[in-house]
Amino acid sequence: MVKLSAKCIVAGDTTVGKSTLVQLFRSDGSHFPKNYSMTTSMEVSVKNVQIPDTGDSVELFLCDSPGKAIFYEVTEKLWDQPGALCLVFDVTNESSFSSCAKWLQRVRAKTFSPQLPGVLVGNKTDMAGRRAVERGQAEEWAASNGLEYFETSAKELENFEQPFQALAKAFHHLYQERVENFRSLM
Amino acid sequence: MTRAGDLCLSCAGARVTLATSSDDRHPADNIIDGNPDTFWTTTGMYPQEFIISLNGIQKINKIILQSSLVRSVRIESSTSKEPVNFELRLERDLENTEGHLQYEEFTLPGVQVAHMRFVILSGFDHFVSVHRVSAEGDK
Incomplete structure (x- = not known):
């Protein structure tokens, strides 16, 4: 039995719902912040995720990061050696989707590891009438960048757990692979 | 002159008194069991550290x-008697050796130690392994 720890960077443009997703996941869906409050410095929430069919778990240190450009310089210093990435955009906001490439590159630049488990999350699917980014388009971009794609509606409490569970699972899988490698070293 | 013995062995009275990661399958005691096939793994995030306490104060090289x-x-x-009051000895960047173990020698001529603390500041991946630490003296 092992308890792993992963520093999980939650990144994306401002107002896409990063903090709401983190708060929902951390509180098992009981805390939905109704009013907007801009995140101005990195806020860390810790959440333990059980890995099914093993006695193992992954403690995610969710680093909710400000999306607004003026806070980036400070945030970036706190992103050293990330273990996982949760990239969030708003499906009704095209430019928040195109920014994902920039956020991905910024976080990847902070790791020495060849692999960084990552998910792309399209949030606010409840606003179906205003959708500006199609699922297929997002899925395609995610796949070409080695990310798993999820759609969520934090407001409707839909799917908010899946992206984080997928990250924990991917991190656990990497650990098992590594340990196998360690065994074969001479 | 007699050959120096390895002071970092559990059978020589050494103990791992702290490790910041623990997987039951790869415990920190594997670092001092004398067998490079067994290892301790870190379980995510940096820094990570472990402390090896020797059998009393020893002079190492x-x-x-x-x-x-x-x-x-x-x-x-x-x-110190307890593993406190540590003094910095050295800091070093290692090469990534793919497919085989890193083998790193640190020369510390005639230094007296009771406890040694190893802080892993960063890794080439999310997890690292430590297979063996040995310290040679000139008893």
Whole structure:
């Protein structure tokens, strides 16, 4: 039995719902912040995720990061050696989707590891009438960048757990692979 | 002159008194069991550290670290009775050796130590392994 720890960077443009997703996941869906409050410095929430069919778990240190450009310089210093990435955009906001490439590159630049488990999350699917980014388009971009794609509606409490569970699972899988490698070293 | 013995062995009275990661399957005691096939793994995030307490105060000449994926390490030592009051000995960046163990020698001529603290500051991946630490003296 092992308890792993992963520093999980939650990144994306401002107002896409990063903090709401983190708060929902951390509180098992009981805390939905109704009013907007801009995140101005990195806020860390810790959440333990059980890995099914093993006695193992992954403690995610969710680093909710400000999306607004003026806070980036400070945030970036706190992103050293990330273990996982949760990239969030708003499906009704095209430019928040195109920014994902920039956020991905910024976080990847902070790791020495060849692999960084990552998910792309399209949030606010409840606003179906205003959708500006199609699922297929997002899925395609995610796949070409080695990310798993999820759609969520934090407001409707839909799917908010899946992206984080997928990250924990991917991190656990990497650990098992590594340990196998360690065994074969001479 | 008699050949120096390895002071970092459980059978020589050494103990791992702290490790910041623990997987039951790869415990920190594997670092001092004398067998490079067994290892301790870190379980995510940096820094990570472990402390080896020797059998009393010993004079050492060098430390050998066998590991994998360690990118930078800091070694500190203490002569206190308890593992406290550590002093910085050295800090070093290691090469990534794919497919085999990192074998790193640290020369510390005639240094008195009771406890050695190894801080792994960064790794080449999310996890690193430490297979063996040995310290040779000149008893």
